[in-house]
Amino acid sequence: MQPDKSHISVMLDEAVAELALDPDGVYIDGTFGRGGHSGLILSKLSKNGRLVAIDRDLTAIEAAKKFADDARFSIVHSGFSELLQIAEQQQLMGKVDGILLDLGVSSPQLDQAERGFSFMNDGPLDMRMDTSKGQTAQEWLAVADVEDISWVLRTFGEEKHAWRIANAIVDAREEEPLTRTGQLAALIKKTAPQREIKKHPATRSFQAIRMYINSELEQIENALKASLSVLKPGGRLVIISFHSLEDRLVKQFMKKHSQGKQVPRGLPVSEEEINKGKKLRLEGKYKPSKYEVEANVRSRSSVMRVATRLAD
Template sequence: MTTDTTPGMESDDGEVFRHRSVLLDQAVDYLVTDGSGRYVDATFGRGGHSRLILGRLSADGALLGIDKDPQAITVAKELAVADSRFCWYHGSFAELDQALVAQGWPQANGVLMDLGVSSPQLDDASRGFSFMRDGPLDMRMNPEQSPSAAEWLAGAEEHDIANVIFRYGEERFSRRIARLIVERRQEAPLETTRQLAALVAEAVPKKEKHKHPATRTFQAIRIFINRELEDLETGLREAVDRLAPGGRLVVISFHSLEDRLVKRFMRDLARGPKIPKGVPVTADQEQSGYRLVGKAFKASGQEIEDNVRARSAVMRVLERKAH
């Protein structure tokens, strides 16, 4: 397995957070089909995929990195100084069209999306993504945007909290959890990840083996706060609209909600337009302008052993036909 040797981000207390890009080689192998092409790393993170992509490009190639996390953009700026073929855009991949316009790129030869929260975000307690380390209940990928998880939980209606936890976390005890959140916030605000994790553990009557009871709730609130699925739907559409002929969209997802969305989107495009029976059409009109490349790709046993977060990763590839 090739791991990301990206220099880590340093926290306020001096701890360094390193990130291993999952399916690193496989993603770049399928993405880069033209060394002189223009590519987009739509989830730059700490630059693991970007550095490998740059290694596959000629002097005429170019790469745009996009990320909503200011810490990721700090790393991107350093890379842009070190390599003139690289440029960056601070924002969501839902703004991919806008990012390409800003660079004067009419099309891209490939777009890569590595979805979800990154290892440095999870491991940095101050970001509030994980219940494994106590920290402020934040969960924002871009801390410059509002609201934080704590702010939302402080004022949201009980039924809205329950719906978010059920929809984005597929948590069957969502109503019990929401009810207890509303009861407890009347006594004192929920401010830390440990407080929320303990509350959820108290509310959930049946525990799953080898899974913390707060796992689904934390996932759900994070997805909602960052508008992850809405951004994904928009980003996928903008990516395929901007793909050059022969260009590829490579997407790595880490939970079933993401993967189902990506799978349906790519499958429907590859199938082509739905034409009512009896409507006269030409053969060209029946054909799709896109094709699936391979099936779902998953991390190897060795990669999962080296990086436990790779166990749920699924990679899918869609290509815009050249003709």
């Protein structure tokens, strides 16, 4: 079955190519979404291959039913931060040939007003990736103090006017509960200075609140750490990021684990000794083509980084 046309997987062919697929291999798609990457991976696997998908969005779990008749495929309703536990449960520790993570928010999530991810269409202030549990953005904004809101906007949105916006939110909720995305976006637009702003003034704040509500950076950190135990020697780690905070985490992790044992300069040590402790080999950093950006504007900020797991 073809992938959902409402969502265009970013760097689809490039990401799957970088997995260096073994037709008989075992792969994990940590962000199933609407199945674009998973569908292409399955098309290249033999009957002996295996693909485990993960997603915490219930609509993604529903979309995965299109692969229900494929014995090579299974999906787990969970965040990819549970990668280690999922691999343990499925007896895949150290046996996986490739892990793919396509970070960020999918087009269907952004376009569905009821999810509350975007201010482009008015909807409830939800913002949860997994609507079956956790605190909504509305619930958090109703009780968080100025310091906490400001910290979130500054840390996850790199918002220069975090303190001013946080104060405006706390003042506004005393008059009327903040329950709608349009309400919050209008408040931020009224509060944040308009000079030299190219994007909508609420863009950074919405990103920050969403990342906080979904513990997105913590999810990435947990999955990165787990990947070292889940991948087999020679296994590929392919990660697509969409903004600087995500990409910085991935870049720093891959760089750290691609470096050998750190020894004082000038000491007589063998190359074998220097290479001891290296867990990853960097394979490259990639950006979408000009053609892809023209066809799918949401791909313009994406960065794909690839590394190979080395033998211990």
